[in-house]
Amino acid sequence: MQLSVFVLVLFCLCLSVYGNNKHDGSIKHDDPMLNTETPNYKEYCVIGAGPGGLQIAYFLENAGRDYIVFEKGYGAGTFYLKYPIHRLLISINKRNTGKTNKEFNFRHDWNSLVSHDESLQMTKYSKDFFPPADVLVQYLNDYATKLNLKVQYNSTMHDILKRKDGLFQMWDQHNNAYTCKYVIMATGIATPNKPEFPGSELVDGYEDLPIDLDEYEGQSVLIIGRGNAGHETAQH
Template sequence: MVDTAHTYVIVGAGPAGLQLSYHLQQQGADYLTFERGAEPGGFFRRFPRHRRLNSLNAVHTDSSDPGIRLRSDGNSLLNDDPELLFAKFSQEYLPAADDLVRYLAEFQRIHQLRVRYGTTVEQVSREDDGFTVRTDRGVVRARCLVVATGWGRPFVPDIPGIEHATGYEEMDVDPDRYAGRRVLIIGKGNAAFDTASSILGRASVVHLASRRPLRLARDTGHPGDVRGRHGAILDSDRFTPLHAVLDGTIDAIRPVDGGFRVSVTDPHAPGETAELDYHEVLRCTGFRMDTSLFDASCTPDMVRDGRLPGLRPDWQSSNVDDLYFAGTVAQARDVRHAASPFIDGFRYNLRTLTRLLRERYDGVPLPAATTSGEPASLTTVMLDRVNGSPALWTQSGYLCDVFVRDDATGGFRHHEELPEDYAVPRFAHSSHCYTLALRRGRADGSDTDRRPARDSTVIHPVLRRYRHGELVAEQHLPGDLLAEWRRVDRHVEPLVRFLGRDLTDDS
């Protein structure tokens, strides 16, 4: 028996579930959110294990503009209450996970979001016109289902003997537990480095190993790569013989004499295998989404070693209609590119997703402003957006503003913050469709200030013109140390000239 029916059902009340619930509630939408825990943010009540977040919390900035301040705020959810910014809960630049837990609980309390706590979604089935959601407290119908459950279970690599490793989710985090012991950490992500940093002064040997080379966030520009605060283990790798960061394929783990013998093949010397002995082997290889709640009628296709659901450009499942994903698990379209796995990225994705859902299921038109087609006026609007939008900043190279010309009037419809791979086909009917985004060029560490804008490695504005879905023109504006793109000679005049030429091109 079905208890209730809703247009939208959200599974999970972590940061993503709360953010989407807030946006839908502000829109007056018919939604219900389920959370199996008694409070929001269940993942962050346990992880990260060492209780320090990687997301930055810059409380003091030069700007009083809320949008500019959000560029340096990696934890706040979007909302209309100035007291519900994360800076009110922590002054630490690298805040504690417990502060985020407190913040999420207060966000829910203040906004009175329609979250049903203590309710486990046991199974989801696809029906002709939606989904049947079976919980331990009843059955609910949903026209649209949004899964915001975050990571559900550990990712365990296929290594013979991996069962002998202790998982990140269950390992002892007391550093004294590893005093005088040789420790292998499988993985070279932030969880692995958090673990290594915590035991560095206790363990006799710490090795981090994985098949993929180390990726530092300062080099790649991706916030999910290893952060600079782990400099001690990197220094130890260079200056001592005790601790090391290894590139290697782990072939097998075998118990030997109360410890473990690990076979490692060096990818830089094919055929050469080392046998290394350790007292402890710790698995820090990340997580994957748990798909056990879906029955055979709606099991989503998975990508990236089965960790993530495949997505269409609108965050809809690649193989199940009306099934959407939100938050950390909704990153398949921009893996290692933008900040979609993190609060400061997906908070903007979810604002856009709300608009797309409301258009599809409630008949609410996609928001659009109108603006003049005169080059100087259009330039002013565009530069205001790249200078003021935290969404374009954080989701650089992924979200863009879209300007679609109305051939009858010569003016433009302006849509904010759409994924470019969604916008281009949607507006393929237009001969003049511009996408405006902030992008990064090559990341080779060279002096960007003396190179052409097109080759800039720093973040900079890029305007692209599509004609019937085909990219036909592109204008890069130079980067700026303070991320301000308003100089007349470097930004305003070049953009006015480009638009003046391009708007007369109907070929």
């Protein structure tokens, strides 16, 4: 379990931010005022309220740290309102392992986050081996609510910069400034991987695929890529 948590934390720290620079430029990044004011200061700023962001928030909450989670959506796990597009997770939900060891059983539950609340387990939310994505959305929102995690929704952060005094500063879509000592990125992979090749402009991306099977009747279909999305699409 310790190794799994370490990998999750490392994954969150290594993710990148995607999006355009939206700051209006009225505040210069080298302005000395940025070294004297600390608007809306938090020691830890976590960006993204998906599984990674919420898991980090849980540990920060239990450690009594000063933190906030920024989420651009109106709730936790909004990524899973669209993906996977065929609406079944590919992470297993094995409710019966034949064992009584909790650690062993938890290793066969690929969806639940770590917490002290045993009611917050996906095995209690769905009996399906591959649960519906909508169930995971409900689970993540319950996780954030029941554990009193400090999540600020409808907050799109941009222009993250490191000031001369070593603090980070950023702004939301309303140009409200926030300052923090540490930034943890948990935004996930937000842009599709679109390889370029002759004719690639004619290809439909996974993110735009219709799920109505009538759309494919009598058609020859070529799937480029044999990762999870490719296999999910082929099975559908």
